[in-house]
Every structure is written in C-alpha cells, then in structure tokens.
Amino acid sequence: MSKFRELSSDQIRQLIDTEQAYDVYRTSLKEYEQRFSGSMSWKKSTNDKDYLYKKTQGIWKSLGARSAETEAIFGQFHTGRESAKTRVSRLARRLDELAPVNRAMALGRVPLLTARIIRALGKSGLIGTAVDVVGTNALFAYERMAGVQITGGLLSTQDVDLLFDSRFSLRLISKDFSHKGLIGLLQKIDHSFAPLARNGYRAANRDGFLVDLIKPTPKDRMSTREKARFSTDDEDLQAIEIEGLTWLVNSPKTSTVVIDEKGYPLDYTCPDPRAFALHKLWLSRRSDRDAAKRIRDELQAKTVAGLIRARLPHLSFEAKDLQALPLALRQLAPELEPTPDGDVGEALSLTPNW
DSSP states (O other): OOOEEEOOHHHHHHHHHHHHHHHHHHHHHHHHHHHSOSEEEEEEOTTSOEEEEEEETTEEEEEEESSHHHHHHHHHHHHHHHHHHHHHHHHHHHHHHHHHHHHHTTOOOBOHHHHHHHHHHHHTTOBTTTEEEEGGGGHHHHHHHHTEEEOSSTTOOSEEEEEEOTTSOGGGSOTTSOTTHHHHHHHHHOTTOEESSTTOSEEEOTTOOEEEEEEEOOSSTTOOOSOOSSSSOTTSOOOEEETTHHHHHHSOEEEEEEEBTTSOEEEEEEEOHHHHHHHHHHHHTOTTSOHHHHHHHHHHHHHHHHHHHHHOTTOOTTOGGGTTSOHHHHTTGGGGSOOTTOSSSOOOOSSOOO
C-alpha cells in the first residue's frame, strides 16, 4: 500500500513562503484588474470642451467635463495603476525566484498540463463554482492539506477528470471564455486537443493526455433541462452522466494551494477528502467496474482515509457536514480503518533515491 513521506522542515518553510507570496500576488492582481482595468483619457466634445472618459470592457463612459475633480480622478487613476502594476510585476518576479527552488526541493507535484488547464478554468471563474477536480488529481490537494507527500504509484495519471456542477449559472462565466466552451479553452492551451467523438465527454491531445467532463446522473433521468456543456458549439465537450457523482457534488468542498511541476503555485478545489474516500471505496465494490480500477480505487480510498486519521483528525466521518451523503455510503467508513501495513510513514532507506 502506498505510504506517506513526511515533509522536511525546510520543505515546509519553502511551501509557506511560496503560498504567502502567491496570496499577496493573487490579491494584488485582483485589485489591479478590478480597479485599473481599461483606460482613461480626455476627449473633446462638439462644444470644444474636454471631457474625461473611462473605457471598461470596450465601452467608453463620460465621467464629466474637465474640472479640479476630474483632473484629480485622472491623476489618481494613472498614478494608482502604475503603482499597482509595479507591485504585481515585483510579486510575479518573486514567484519566478521561488519556482526553481520549489523544483529543487521536490515540491512540484501537479503535472504541468493539468496545472495549465486548472489555471485557465480558474481565470474564467469556473474552478470551485462550476467545476471541481476529482479522481487521481484530487490527491495532490489532500496530501497538501495533510502536509505530506504520497509515495508509490497512486499519483500516476495521464488525464484529468472535471466534475461539472450543472446548477451553476453559465451567465457568470468570464467574458473571455471562448464561445467554443471547454474545448476552446483546451485548444488555447494546446492546439492539438480535440474531442474523441461528436457530443462526447472526452478530449485528447497528440500525446494522449485525456480530459474528461463528467456530471452526476439527474434525479429525473428523463429530464433534458440540466446543462451538460459550457457552450452551444457542436464541438464542445458534453458531460457524461455517471452514477454516484451526486455525492461528490453535494459534499463539502476543500480549497488549497498546490505546486505544479515547474514550481509554481495554483488554486485547487476538490470534494471533501472524506467524500472522496467513501466514493472510491464504493466504486471498488462495484462488480461492473474494471478489476484493475477497483484495486486502485480501494488503495486510493484507504490512502486518503489514512491521511485523515493521521493528519486531519478534525475531519470526522461522523460529522454533520456529511449528512448530504446517503447513509449507506457513510456506513462504509468502518471499512476504511487501518490495516497492519497502513500506517503513515515509509521504511527507512540507507541509500539515496538514485
């Protein structure tokens, strides 16, 4: 069974430094984009007077004729924007400085392509709202929450599963989100991405990396009202309905910062690790599931349960915040109790990992 590797004090310090720098960068960038987006300039009207105009999202709006007040607004805008721009740029350089150190200290965990996809979804306002990361890639969040690293092969993956919550209003999506929806976003990251089938749920790039869009089976199986895609484009991915995902959609969410393979931080949102463990254990009991996948499901379930017991004891399987999960699922929790070889830690080695 997979073990957990303790982070060294130096790794922990480096992680904290990176997360703090990223938090300040993220806050400063948001302020810059919200307060200083667009442009501001003087324009002459038909009566030959100067008027101050501000352009936001391509639309010009008059702020009034030239006066002491509008002169002050103009000056504050440009001075503030330059100051904010300088601050964001300096913080970006700080993350550039931290990235190679993170790589050298083996803190980069999330595959680079996965990270780019999740960042793009986050920029469009979708991560944690319309989309959550599920499947194997969720383990990167859980190990970070526990302050350890999962060893063994349970993190090996050449795909990413995106859980689509159809209750989300697509009108809230960022305006820079492609009219082609999710497939358009993927093709901006890697132009070789293409759907594997018309109206399909899966896309692949030239290297065989897969992106799956999945969603829960609706209560009313005959209903056609629930959204299944991000756009009306015929080439966009259409989420496939899978039994059991309702439990993950309705479970509490957990958000954390993880590090990608290049050493850069990114925001991650996944279902609660308890819901993940219970769902994976339930999958491992299904006779219609591939045998190899059932074995992996059980290992992942018990690995995450081990993380919870050892490092996240405040997350109880008996807590009220899991009441949205069916009783039959919650009753699987005792099966996640430790086995003789399931304790945290790994055997001491007298040689480096050549």
